[in-house]
Amino acid sequence: MEGTPQKxxxxxxxxxxxxxxQGWWPISSLEIxxxxxxxxxxxxxxxxxxxxxxxxxxxxxxxxxxxxxGAKKALENLQGLxxxxxxxxxxxPEEKLKEAIRPAGYFNQKARKIRDFCTFYSxxxxxxxxxxxxxxxxxxxxxxxxxxxxxxxxxxxxxxxAYTKRLLIRLGMASESSTYDEMKSLFEKNLEQKYEIYQEFxxxxxxxxxxxxxxx
DNA sequence: AGCCAGGCTACCG
DNA sequence: CGGTAGCATGGC
Numbered sequence: 001m002e003g004t005p006q007k008x009x010x011x012x013x014x015x016x017x018x019x020x021x022q023g024w025w026p027i028s029s030l031e032i033x034x035x036x037x038x039x040x041x042x043x044x045x046x047x048x049x050x051x052x053x054x055x056x057x058x059x060x061x062x063x064x065x066x067x068x069x070g071a072k073k074a075l076e077n078l079q080g081l082x083x084x085x086x087x088x089x090x091x092x093p094e095e096k097l098k099e100a101i102r103p104a105g106y107f108n109q110k111a112r113k114i115r116d117f118c119t120f121y122s123x124x125x126x127x128x129x130x131x132x133x134x135x136x137x138x139x140x141x142x143x144x145x146x147x148x149x150x151x152x153x154x155x156x157x158x159x160x161x162a163y164t165k166r167l168l169i170r171l172g173m174a175s176e177s178s179t180y181d182e183m184k185s186l187f188e189k190n191l192e193q194k195y196e197i198y199q200e201f202x203x204x205x206x207x208x209x210x211x212x213x214x215x216x
Numbered sequence: 217a218g219c220c221a222g223g224c225t226a227c228c229g
Numbered sequence: 230c231g232g233t234a235g236c237a238t239g240g241c
Contacts, residue, residue, distance in 0.1 A: 064223040070238065071222085105238040109224080141224050161222050177231090206222055213220085 004173065004190045011171070012197070015204035022203035025056050025151035026068070028075055038072075044196040047152060050126075051084060056152040057121065058089075060144050061113050062104040073103035086118040113139025128153045142180045150202070156195040158187040159202045163209025 023039035027046060031038035040046055047053040055075065062071035077100035083089045089097070097114065098107045116138045120129075134145035142160070149155040160183045168174035174183055191197060 060222090063221095065221060066223090066237085067221050067239075069240085103238065105221085106223090106236050107238080109236060113224085139224065143223065147222080159222085163222070202222090209222085 004186070007171070007173070008187065008190050011167075012191070012201050012204070015208055016200070019204055019207050022200060022207060024199055024203035025059065025147075026072070027052050028055060028072070028079065044154075044199065053152045054085060054121070057117065057148050058114060060147040060151070061117060061139060062101060062110060064106070064110070064144060066105045070103045070105060074101040077101065077103070086122045089114060089118050090122075109139065113137075128155065131157065142184075146184070150195060150198055154195045156188075156193045156198055158184050158191075158198050160184050160187075161202075161206065164202070164205050166209065167205055 021041040023035075023041035023043065025046070026038035027035075027040065028038055029052065030040055047056055058078070059071055059075055062074045078084055078089070081088075081092065081096065081100055083092045083097075083100070092100075094111065098111045101107050101110055101114070104110060117140065120133070120137050129148070131145055131149060134140050134148060135142065140148075146157045146159040149157045150159055160180050165174065165178070165183060168178070168183055168186070169176065173186065187198070187201070191201070
């Protein structure tokens with residue numbers, strides 16, 4: 001794979017040129033402060049607080065197979081209930097939790113996922129989770145685990161989602177049968193292993209994917 | 217009015 | 230293993 005590194009770097013630069021720096025992961029407190037949609041372009045220091053870090057984790061679960069707006073509304077509802085930390089979430093009655101996260105869809109499953117995640121998160125005592133630990137949580141698969149590691153913990157692990165797979169197939173760099181880990185290592189082996197680049201690249205791919213699916 | 221979102225689990229052969 | 234139904238809401 002001689003041309004692969006250059007290919008990915010060229011795509012990356014082209015996407016930055018086309019859409020500009022994205023500033024993922026969106027953070028609700030920034031939106032309140034006036035940042036566009038809660039994004040923070042070219043500031044890679046987020047999350048800057050424990051609360052923001054936790055919000056990214058829950059947001060990653062809520063955003064599974066759903067539009068971000070729905071996940072965002074769910075996060076806002078939880079904040080309205082003052083349930084933005086593991087202990088508060090765990091003490092929330094089951095029905096209250098489901099009602100709050102309803103806009104994110106799959107609320108029965110996601111309620112369990114959030115509860116299980118909170119239980120795990122509480123055992124961390126502030127340390128970063130290992131990827132395998134995340135994957136052992138019910139409801140956390142590879143994309144959610146990598147999103148949490150990349151955006152909440154600044155770990156240089158690449159996130160593969162449906163848009164990424166479509167892009168790679170379109171570029172002839174993957175096939176329908178390519179596995180998650182194959183595609184993930186394609187990026188990780190051919191790019192500088194910097195979390196800033198991984199964060200930006202994934203966000204750009206999603207932006208590109210959304211626009212392409214809209215116009216067609 | 218259907219289709220599909222920034223997936224994952226369970227269960228099938 | 231690979232393939233797929235089921236999960237649910239909301240916007241277009």
